[in-house]
Amino acid sequence: xxxxxxxxxTVILAGLCAAGLLSPPAMADELYDLGEYLSGDCTACxxxxxxxxxxxxxxxxxxxxxxxxxxxxxQGERNDTLMQMVAKRFSDEDFQALAVFFSKQ
Ligand code: HEC
Numbered sequence: 001x002x003x004x005x006x007x008x009x010t011v012i013l014a015g016l017c018a019a020g021l022l023s024p025p026a027m028a029d030e031l032y033d034l035g036e037y038l039s040g041d042c043t044a045c046x047x048x049x050x051x052x053x054x055x056x057x058x059x060x061x062x063x064x065x066x067x068x069x070x071x072x073x074x075q076g077e078r079n080d081t082l083m084q085m086v087a088k089r090f091s092d093e094d095f096q097a098l099a100v101f102f103s104k105q
Contacts, residue, residue: 007093028100035101038094041086048105059105066099067092 010027042058051057058066072078074087090098 010093031097031100032104034094035097035099038090038098039101041089042098042102045082059102061099061103063096063099063103066102067095070095070098 010031045055046052046058047055048059049057069078070087070090071092073080073083074090076084078084087095
């Protein structure tokens with residue numbers, strides 16, 4: 001399998017785990033860890049608990065909606081200059097990892 005296919009499979013599996021369709025194996029843990037690592041770039045603005053200074057809370061979201069919203073910022077479909085700049089630095093896999101991490105906070 002090419003690494004690209006492995007990545008695709010990882011994303012799909014992670015989605016299924018997050019949706020509760022698979023019991024959470026090591027795969028979900030790995031995404032969570034990556035998400036926790038990447039979240040340092042978000043928590044300067046987004047608090048892990050509640051909203052702050054007008055910046056919305058991003059915890060406890062559905063993984064799929066989270067990823068969709070991040071893609072919308074990256075593609076400029078959602079209009080916020082700050083978030084568009086942030087989103088452009090991340091891949092879909094990163095979004096997935098961030099989604100898993102923040103969904104569990
Ligand atoms: C410089 C400050 C800043 C940083 C850093 C930042 N955000 Fe944001 N984020 C915002 C602001 C401000 C909004 C509200 C924008 C809007 O109204 O669309 C927002 C909105 C969002 C939303 C949509 C919230 C909603 O209720 O619709 C998500 C999801 C989100 N950010 C995720 C992230 C993630 C993930 C990261 C880290 C990779 C991140 N943000 C980093 C400031 C930031």
